[in-house]
Amino acid sequence: MNSSNVSKSSYLEPPTAEELTKMKVVSAPELPNPEDEEEASFRPQLSAPSYLHHLRENESPPFSKPELEPRPHILTGTIMNEEEAVAMIAAADADKENGLKKFIGNFLIEKNMVHNYALPEKNFLISLIMETIDYAAQRDFDAFKLAVLITIYLDSHLYFKWYYWQSPTTLWNYFKEVMIRHTIEDTPDGEEVFTAPECYDILTHFHSVYLANMPLIHIITFGTTRLKLIWPFKLSK
Numbered sequence: 281m282n283s284s285n286v287s288k289s290s291y292l293e294p295p296t297a298e299e300l301t302k303m304k305v306v307s308a309p310e311l312p313n314p315e316d317e318e319e320a321s322f323r324p325q326l327s328a329p330s331y332l333h334h335l336r337e338n339e340s341p342p343f344s345k346p347e348l349e350p351r352p353h354i355l356t357g358t359i360m361n362e363e364e365a366v367a368m369i370a371a372a373d374a375d376k377e378n379g380l381k382k383f384i385g386n387f388l389i390e391k392n393m394v395h396n397y398a399l400p401e402k403n404f405l406i407s408l409i410m411e412t413i414d415y416a417a418q419r420d421f422d423a424f425k426l427a428v429l430i431t432i433y434l435d436s437h438l439y440f441k442w443y444y445w446q447s448p449t450t451l452w453n454y455f456k457e458v459m460i461r462h463t464i465e466d467t468p469d470g471e472e473v474f475t476a477p478e479c480y481d482i483l484t485h486f487h488s489v490y491l492a493n494m495p496l497i498h499i500i501t502f503g504t505t506r507l508k509l510i511w512p513f514k515l516s517k
Contacts, residue, residue, distance in 0.1 A: 343444045350439050352457035354471050355431045359391055365427035368413075384409050393434055400500045408433060408489065415485055419478070428473050429482065432458055436490070441501055448494050455486055 360368075364387070372380035384406045388394050394402045412433055416426045436455050440446050463479040465472035474482065490497065 345443055345445070350442060350454075352454060352461055354461055354469060355435050355458065356428055356462070356471060356473065357431075359393075359431040359434050360387070360427045362424045362427050365423040365430070369423070380410060380413075381406055391434075393438070400503075404497065404500050405434070405437065408437075411489055419481070425473060428462060432462065433486070433490070436486070440494075440497070444502065448491055451494070452487075452491055455491075456483065459483060 368380070368383050368387070371383035375382070385402060388402060388405055389396050394405060396402070409430055412430055413426065416429055421429065432455075435458065436451065439454050440451050459474070459479050459482060461470045462473040463476060464470045
């Protein structure tokens with residue numbers, strides 16, 4: 281076929297200089313007006329949970345505060361009773377290597393303290409209970425006191441999980457009120473399980489093993505779906 285017989289419409293003509301300029305303008309990103317510095321400035325991102333700031337955008341579900349807030353009350357026998365504490369220690373004696381961990385893991389699932397698939401939270405609670413058992417043994421607590429102490433610790437963790445934005449101060453006040461009800465018998469809703477010195481020592485222990493680690497416990501319990509990193513240096517050209 282002769283090239284002279286081919287129609288000119290079969291070939292695409294290259295764009296002119298004016299058309300190239302228009303294409304570049306359309307594809308270029310829209311930059312803010314340099315004269316309006318406020319509009320050009322970066323706005324802070326609202327993302328990860330913070331114990332220092334209350335974010336209005338996080339007041340909607342699932343971050344909204346539930347209506348019925350748990351109140352401090354007598355917890356004796358509500359989660360772990362004396363018989364279960366004895367069985368727990370017996371399981372540890374029967375299998376020195378894994379008996380205690382297996383018992384605690386099954387106990388947490390049976391009491392609906394944690395889902396079986398939530399392994400980070402489950403392992404944390406197992407470690408917390410094992411630490412509490414060692415703490416109670418060093419102070420010669422009997423099975424009844426051990427059961428009440430573990431119950432209070434687990435109940436405090438449930439109170440922590442009750443609200444996504446739970447603050448350390450709120451949890452601390454809740455735990456103190458619960459301990460008072462298990463130390464002073466004269467109150468209408470009180471039962472004397474621990475002495476006043478024991479109560480003070482337990483408050484110190486809870487602060488060390490739980491309250492001081494609340495940011496990490498929050499990640500273990502709720503997980504993290506977003507991580508924000510701020511790069512303080514200018515990009516090199």
